[in-house]
Amino acid sequence: MASAHGHGPLADRQHAVLLKKRILFFGGKGGVGKTTCASAVALAASRAGKRVLLVSTDPAHSTSDIFERPFGADEREIHPRLFGLEIDANLEARRYIDTAKAGIARMFSHAIAREAERQIELVSGMPGVEEVALFDRIGDLIVGRFDAYDLLVFDTAPTGHTLRLLRMPELVTTWITALSKRRRALLALNKDIDQLRLEPEAISPEDDPILKTLEARREKLEQVRARLMQHNFTGFVLVVIPERLPIEETARAAELLRESNVNVCQVVVNRVLPVDAEGDFYRSRRAQEQVYIDEIRQRFSQYPLVWIPQLPTDVYGLQHLDRVSSLLSL
């Protein structure tokens, strides 16, 4: 059992807290070991008999390297009961744009559609397209694939990116709500004008395709948002290492998540110097690390902490992952 520098054993309440969740997000500064932890938790859960989907949203996609098996853009079983998927934001953006294009092609003449196609290509280069497409895919998974699995594990991109992603539904929902309210007012007015005619056309706001599309969009976003904030089954795991910059970034992330009402269910402190490392060099390093460890204890006191020592070798392959799982007390 890993505890930072012999500060007593882990509290029992932390045991398997992660495995009680249905949706887990792993976040933290780049390179602190998010993918390793996410993979270890996913593997442990599948070994415990759960059907697990491990989703990598990090463009770096190291999950396939850790498992030494190729992941794809669609769900595939990489180990008994453990399914993997790597979201390619670029590809998702393509899919989204293609859908929009198909919509235009269906409704307008060939000449217009061809012209439109060329022009829509420009939109696909707009900033934020990939982000929205990525969020959409995550949303589809946590709403649409929720019942197909016992646990969904998301290995996310470095902190800033992920936080923006989690806060996006709020922003976009507000916007779309305003739009659909305005559209509704317009249609009501249009109906009033229609009523003044001798032979009204009986316009119904509910038939308006624009309003329908906006409302469908809003409903979907609301669903995703609700699920993200369901504390009893959705949790965010922050991974940090005992160093200055990761601590700062993670503290900010924890604060933002709290503001967005997302539950941080665990802070994993990775790569703590092992207690049994001997020699002057390690003694001196440990003394310095102790400062950061104390700081972590203080700043993350409200979250369950788990400590993982630096391992003698790199982590890849099932055997190493099992080791990490046991260190995570799963």
Next chain:
Amino acid sequence: MSLDDLKRHFGEFLHGYFVSEYERKLREQFVDLNDLFMLQCFMELVGLPNPAAIYLLDVYPFFLEEFHTWHRRMGMDRSPIGSMPCC
């Protein structure tokens, strides 16, 4: 012109006489509201970021006709947005 026709025309005349002013006001209001709605949908035009821009791709096809009249009224001869290929 038969008596029935005459009655009908007179009826329509009265309807127009009493209702037209009211209808004109409503139409003015409609146009103003619509301008605002369009502006919110196409904020990129005035250089402001639109957080829902990508999601609006879904509804753009439905907008094509309305958008055309709108950009003409706004004094823009050709479609100012590449992805709205009305003209």
